[in-house]
Amino acid sequence: MTERPTDPAGLPADSFDHEVIEVASALVDGVATPVEQERFSSNPQVSAVSTTFGSLRGHLAHPEPAPAAQREAHLAAALDAFSALSQPVSLDAARARRARRLMPALAAAAALAVVGVVIGSMAGRSGSREQAAVERTVTSDVSTARTRPKEQAGAPEVSSSDLANASTDTRPMAAAVAASGDAVVATDTPSTEPTGEGGDAVGQPIYAASTPRQLLGIAQEVADRQVAGAGARLTNPCPNIAGEVGAELLWINQPALLLLSPNAQRPTDAVVVNPSTCAVEATVTLGA
Amino acid sequence: MATDAGAMSNADDRALVAAAQSGDRRALDQLLRRHYDRVYAVCRRILHHDADAADATQDALLAAVRALGSFDGNAAFGTWMYRIATNTCLDQLRRRKRRPTAPLDETVMLSDLVETRPFDSTVVDQMAVQAALERLPEDFRLAVVLRDVADLDYDTIADTLGVPIGTVRSRIARGRAILAKELGNQIGTSEHPTNQP
DSSP states (O other): OOOOOBOTTSOBHHHHHHHHHHHHHHHHHTOOOHHHHHHHTTOHHHHHHHHHHHHHHHHHTSOOOOOHHHHHHHHHHHHHHHHHHHSOOOHHHHHHHHHHHHHHHHHHHHHHHHHHHHHHHHHTOOOOHHHHHHHHTOOOOHHHHHHSOHHHHOOOEEEHHHHHHHTTOOOTTOEEEOTTSOEEEOOSSOOOOOSSSOTTOOSSOOEEEOSHHHHHHHHHHHHHHHHTTOSOOBOOOOTTSOSEEEEEEEETTEEEEEEEOOOSSOOOEEEEEOTTTOOEEEEEEOOO | OOOHHHHHHHHHHHHHHHHHHTTOHHHHHHHHHHHHHHHHHHHHHHHOOHHHHHHHHHHHHHHHHHHGGGOOSSSOHHHHHHHHHHHHHHHHHHHSOOOOOOOOOOOOOHHHHHTSOOOOTTTSOHHHHHHHHHHSOHHHHHHHIIIIISOOOHHHHHHHHTSOHHHHHHHHHHHHHHHHHHHHHHHHHSSSOOSOO
16 A cells, blocks of 8 residues: 655645645635634645646636626516615505406306306297397397486387297297387396295385396296285276286386276286386286 | 714615515615626526526526515625525535535645735636535535625524534634635746736
């Protein structure tokens, strides 16, 4: 085994080299211990290595400047981020952000609702071309009926025969033609379910309709109950309109009364009147 | 070892930091502009890839802007900023695949260094330094870059790298020795003029 070279202190050469290198590096950085400084301050090798390391450090400490375009772009982005962070958060802005976040969910819900209505209407649709042709002649929408002045529009009239045709096509926004030539919209599914308990409850509307078909269903049900003697017996507040009150209801979201025409056997007509003004809002032909 | 210029710069930094923390955009611009080149240099030396370094620099700036409110001034702004940059670069190093490089010979004898002439910026160009750094083993490269490029002290480097301070001291010395040997050899074999007769 070959004897390894040693330094004057008796350390193996590679250990001595390593120590000298580390102390020289520490001297450059000003972190050499007092003992190290005393021991190696007069060592020419340490001085030489320190000088080399000092030059290297000086060289590394002066980096090349970054590309100007890159610098400006990065600084601009950082300042934009700073501005965004510095802006006070306003309630309106927070609401707008929340609305933006909710928008996809609302859109999805609306899309689902439309799909559901379409599927429902397709399920109830017959293939009759004639019926479809009848329905295509009617194009108004319910908002037209709602916003039209009563004096000009007159009251929409609904007959069971009109609705018999219309009912075969349950496409959304399909309509039945009123006698006046104006149209009101019939939706696909009649909603004649009472909205409250007890069909004869007095004092609060228990039916709700916004389409002629719904109204027809309500009128037929009320008339049947009337014939059976189970209907409500309310006082007709409108002396100008013959008939007895069959039910209170909400007609296109407005309180109304359904008046059944007096008939000894069975009502053949019904009207919807505004209880405050006694204006006729709609007429319904129930048929024989 | 703080120089007068460094002390003045730190004092200026403190004023700019205070203004920026109060919302002064121009102060922040000045502050970041002052340190940008060194942040980029730290990233370039650590990542030895220009595009990665640019990305890391951008991330570091944004991180610094977001954290500016929590900067308490206990350290110099530059130290704080370079440490953010270093951490950003270390994250990127961990994420990316290692690029294969031919490592430098880690065996350095004292004679290798004693016989090496002192460096001269006219004969050792940046490309040679960058190339040598790229081939330096990562542990040594990080220590040397944090000390000599970012100018972080040993304690901060130890904290940043998560190693004892003695290890930092050793890695810096070994890294410098390997680099000096490599660059000294290049000088000795290059066609650059030297001061030797």
